[in-house]
Amino acid sequence: AYDTIEFSLRDGVATLVLNRPDRLNSFNEAMHQEVRQALTEVQAAVEAGDCRALLLTGNGRGFCAGQDLSDRNVAPGDEMPDLGYSIETYYNPLIRTLTALPVPVVCAVNGVAAGAGANIALACDIVLAARSASFTQAFAKIGLVPDSGGTWQLPRQVGLARAKGLAMLGDKLGAEQAEAWGLIWRVVDDEGLRDEAARLAAHLATQPTRGLALIKQALNESGTNDLDTQLDLERDLQRQAGRTADYREGVAAFMEKRSPKFSGQ
Ligand code: T3D
Numbered sequence: 001a002y003d004t005i006e007f008s009l010r011d012g013v014a015t016l017v018l019n020r021p022d023r024l025n026s027f028n029e030a031m032h033q034e035v036r037q038a039l040t041e042v043q044a045a046v047e048a049g050d051c052r053a054l055l056l057t058g059n060g061r062g063f064c065a066g067q068d069l070s071d072r073n074v075a076p077g078d079e080m081p082d083l084g085y086s087i088e089t090y091y092n093p094l095i096r097t098l099t100a101l102p103v104p105v106v107c108a109v110n111g112v113a114a115g116a117g118a119n120i121a122l123a124c125d126i127v128l129a130a131r132s133a134s135f136t137q138a139f140a141k142i143g144l145v146p147d148s149g150g151t152w153q154l155p156r157q158v159g160l161a162r163a164k165g166l167a168m169l170g171d172k173l174g175a176e177q178a179e180a181w182g183l184i185w186r187v188v189d190d191e192g193l194r195d196e197a198a199r200l201a202a203h204l205a206t207q208p209t210r211g212l213a214l215i216k217q218a219l220n221e222s223g224t225n226d227l228d229t230q231l232d233l234e235r236d237l238q239r240q241a242g243r244t245a246d247y248r249e250g251v252a253a254f255m256e257k258r259s260p261k262f263s264g265q
Contacts, residue, residue, distance in 0.1 A: 004031035006059070007038040012052040012205035012264075013198070014042045021060025024112060026068040032090040039097050046103050052205035052264050054101060055197055056124060057108035066115025066138065083144070091116055091148045098123045099149075099220060102213035104204045108197035109175070109184070114138040119148035122157070125216055126200065127184040129175035130193045135183065140170040156223060157183050208246035209264040 006017040016038050018025035025031075045051035058064055067086070074080060098105050098120070107124035115138040121127055122135075129135075137146050137154075146154070146167050154163035158181045166173060175187045188196045204212065214237040222230055241247055245265040253260035 002034045002038065004028070005034045005038060007041070009041070009045055009051060011202065012050065013055060013201045014038075014045060014051045014053070015055045015057075015198070015201075016042075018056075018058040018064050020068075021058075021062070023068055023070075024062030024065035024114070025058040025060065025117070026065040027090070027116065028068040028071055031068075032094075035094065036090075036097075039094075039101075042101065043097075046101065049264060051103060052207075052209040053103050053201040054105045055108065055201040056098075056105060056120075057194065057197060058110050060111065062111040062117075063109045063113040063133065064117025064120060065112065066117045069142070087147055094120065095123045095149045102216070103209055104201075104212050104216065106197055106201045106204065108193050109133045109135075110190075110193055112136065112172070115144075116148040119146060119150040119153065122153045122183065123149055126204075128186055128188050128193060128197050128200070129178060129184050130190040131175055131187050132190050133175040134172040135166075135175075135178050136170055136172045137167045138170050140168050152223070157181075205264075206262060208244065208250060208262045210244045211241050211246060214241050 002019075005019050006015075008015050016035065018031070018035075020026065020028070020031060042051055042054055072081060104126060105124040107121045107127045109121050109127060109129040110133060111130065112134050113121045114136045118135045118137060137150060139146050139150075145151070150167070151163075154166060158166070162181060165171075173181075173183070175184070178184045179187045218230070218233060218237055221233055225233065246260075246262045249262060250260050
């Protein structure tokens with residue numbers, strides 16, 4: 001029973017829907033708490049083998065407009081909020097949880113993704129966006145710095161020139177341009193987005209998910225490793241992957257010319 005989100009776990013897929021549509025699903029304290037609680041449920045279900053993919057999306061015409069600014073409107077002379085505390089307590093743990101979650105995280109960006117909302121989407125593993133969706137690093141327009149990993153993700157995904165343009169101008173980047181720039185996986189027609197994302201998450205949940213978790217780890221760590229370190233990491237992860245039941249099943253199915261049946265073990 002959540003108020004600001006919808007959460008379900010079915011057939012190995014956890015679905016978390018941001019649900020404050022009148023505020024474009026911006027984060028207030030209650031939504032932070034509920035998202036955290038739902039992700040704790042996801043972590044437990046992953047450990048129990050009951051969850052093999054997570055789908056994140058939003059209700060209404062926005063995906064997420066970042067921080068709810070009505071909680072930040074202070075009169076001159078009043079004490080300013082400590083945004084570092086908010087980042088440390090809420091946004092950073094959220095990004096760390098999504099990044100470390102050992103199952104694929106699919107994000108379906110159903111509308112505008114602004115501020116931290118944009119960077120939460122970019123922290124997911126496979127990002128689909130509705131054709132009408134857009135991404136904006138809105139921070140600069142109110143005197144802030146991109147957070148939630150934006151200053152790390154953007155230069156890696158689109159290069160420094162485009163990262164600086166996006167971060168300093170805060171313009172809306174349309175979904176098709178975001179796809180063309182390599183910021184997201186794919187654009188989907190608006191009306192098909194939710195179904196397509198659900199299909200993709202359901203498909204991933206039937207795949208060798210321990211292997212997928214190791215792929216996620218390898219690609220995430222490649223952001224800071226040199227080639228030598230990455231080669232060593234690949235060796236170690238391949239050793240682990242090579243001991244999974246799903247690897248044995250994958251090879252057996254190939255040799256027997258049949259479809260594999262993966263268990264996530
Ligand atoms: O503070 C900390 O804890 C530090 C962490 C910060 C992380 C951050 O995310 S900072 C950045 C915060 N977000 C923004 O600056 C984005 C603000 N919103 C916008 O720039 C625009 O709303 C959008 C570009 C996202 C969408 O524009 P548009 O024209 O499609 O919609 P709109 O009319 O501006 O918004 C619709 C409604 O949602 C509107 O309310 P109303 O007039 O219908 O009653 C608007 O006020 C509300 N809304 C949108 N974003 C927010 C919001 N209300 C509160 N906070 C928001 N972030």
